[in-house]
Amino acid sequence: MSKNDTYIYFTEGECEKKAIDTLKNTHLQSGKIRVYNVLQKPITDYIIRQFKEKSIVILVFDTDVNINIDILQKNIDRLNSAKNIKKVILIPQVKNLEEEIIYSTNIKAIRQLLNSKSNKDFKTDFINCNNVLDKLTDANFDFSKFWSQSPTGVFRIFRNDSNQIKKS
Amino acid sequence: MIVMNLELDNLFAFENFKINFSYPKKIVNSTIPNEHLVNKPNFRYKKVNILMGSNASGKTSVGTALREIFNFISRKELERITSKIKNPLKTASFAIDFLFNEDELYRVSFEYDSNKNTIVEIFSTKIGKGDSYEMCIKKLKPIMTESVNYIEKFKYFDGRFGWLFTFPEQGSNFLVDDTDNIANVEILKYILKTLDPSILDVIKSTEVENTYIIKLKQEDLVIQNGEIIKKENILSSGTKEGINLSYVVSSICKNSHGFYYCDEKFSYIQSDIEIAILSLMIELLKPNSQLFFTTHNLDVLEMTLPIHSFTFLKKEQKIEVVYPTDIIKKNDKSLRNAVKNDIFGIAPNIDLLFELQEVCADVKE
Numbered sequence: 001m002s003k004n005d006t007y008i009y010f011t012e013g014e015c016e017k018k019a020i021d022t023l024k025n026t027h028l029q030s031g032k033i034r035v036y037n038v039l040q041k042p043i044t045d046y047i048i049r050q051f052k053e054k055s056i057v058i059l060v061f062d063t064d065v066n067i068n069i070d071i072l073q074k075n076i077d078r079l080n081s082a083k084n085i086k087k088v089i090l091i092p093q094v095k096n097l098e099e100e101i102i103y104s105t106n107i108k109a110i111r112q113l114l115n116s117k118s119n120k121d122f123k124t125d126f127i128n129c130n131n132v133l134d135k136l137t138d139a140n141f142d143f144s145k146f147w148s149q150s151p152t153g154v155f156r157i158f159r160n161d162s163n164q165i166k167k168s
Numbered sequence: 169m170i171v172m173n174l175e176l177d178n179l180f181a182f183e184n185f186k187i188n189f190s191y192p193k194k195i196v197n198s199t200i201p202n203e204h205l206v207n208k209p210n211f212r213y214k215k216v217n218i219l220m221g222s223n224a225s226g227k228t229s230v231g232t233a234l235r236e237i238f239n240f241i242s243r244k245e246l247e248r249i250t251s252k253i254k255n256p257l258k259t260a261s262f263a264i265d266f267l268f269n270e271d272e273l274y275r276v277s278f279e280y281d282s283n284k285n286t287i288v289e290i291f292s293t294k295i296g297k298g299d300s301y302e303m304c305i306k307k308l309k310p311i312m313t314e315s316v317n318y319i320e321k322f323k324y325f326d327g328r329f330g331w332l333f334t335f336p337e338q339g340s341n342f343l344v345d346d347t348d349n350i351a352n353v354e355i356l357k358y359i360l361k362t363l364d365p366s367i368l369d370v371i372k373s374t375e376v377e378n379t380y381i382i383k384l385k386q387e388d389l390v391i392q393n394g395e396i397i398k399k400e401n402i403l404s405s406g407t408k409e410g411i412n413l414s415y416v417v418s419s420i421c422k423n424s425h426g427f428y429y430c431d432e433k434f435s436y437i438q439s440d441i442e443i444a445i446l447s448l449m450i451e452l453l454k455p456n457s458q459l460f461f462t463t464h465n466l467d468v469l470e471m472t473l474p475i476h477s478f479t480f481l482k483k484e485q486k487i488e489v490v491y492p493t494d495i496i497k498k499n500d501k502s503l504r505n506a507v508k509n510d511i512f513g514i515a516p517n518i519d520l521l522f523e524l525q526e527v528c529a530d531v532k533e
Contacts, residue, residue: 003502003505024510025495025511029509030506030511031510032509033510034518034522035519036519036522047525052508
């Protein structure tokens, strides 16, 4: 991949957006981030038309849902056939962001990361937190474990390409 | 005139806002040579400031704030500031560091509380031969302490301020009252002919004051007091914008104002022409003067300028400044690529426009 490439992340929600925003530049290839659930919504020409030449599209999606993967597969096929897309990178989260964080830190429950009142409150706390990287570091965050697992079940057909955008 | 630092709280669109115009070290082979006070090379200031950011990120507001502060100080019109307080129940404040020449640095600090009490303080320090801005601010001492109110204090600055602000909605009103004959007909001609190749010539009327004639193949158009006399004329929006721009370039060329804020004047103008005119403005800038230039044109990022010339503004909870030099340390890195991949976190959020597609799908014909 060359330094002239343009990277665009598609993430399911605001928490993933916050996580990528926090990790980009230091741990991850930087890019623009769009909140768009690629498991549920088709990536149409309206969106594809906006990509620059040689765009690299990174799809980040959860694998904890019992969902038909047809839309995701069609999205990947459509992106792969678009002239302005250089590459599609898949990042299946096992099974969601919270579990990825637990797997790559020393916390046992997600509420422990930000001392949230409950696991439910974590999402809001995470989005509003101004020092996520510090909190991850405090919890012995091992970036090599983050986004490192392969999905199972219906999602097992999607490879995990995260190494292509991780900074060594 | 040079502005070195601006802080604003609860004023205009800003909360706890700070923007600084010094830079830490000399750039080798910079295309903006001598970016420091002429005889005090350690006093480095950003001579060229290109402000970029999404819509409503504060580019125009920075200009408006500076203009109103200059007006407040030089015309002693408090209303210029108090009418721009966001929350009247809270104290509003600003502090501005500036200099008129190489001799002295000034700071004006202002506070206006919810009981309408006004506190104005002026500080100053001599700028020594080897001083930097950072050294000088440590030496600032209050002056005019015997004066009881801001009107008395601001008399200290009488007749010393000079500025030229131009905003998108302004039209070509600089020419309305050009009693100092700043507009240069040659500059007007070259810029208008670039913007519209069908223009054959531009001349200044010898019979009517403040009047220019644009000669076209089919007809002549008269610009009188900044207005094109014939309303239904064939000039494009960009060409009309060129009339005002010519005045700004003339002013920089004559160094008539010393401080220039050019806010999004190129919305109707082709990118190569914008870059050429910006480059000309930079070339014409005289020592100890300063240019501010706001734009949405990403091609400007590819100009060979020091990275410190660029400052990004972004608005999330409040307006914030992002200095690319905090992230990119080497001047040979592509700023354009960095912005393209949103390294500075300044890209607009267009998620709603993605959703709009679905909303539109539900709209009945």
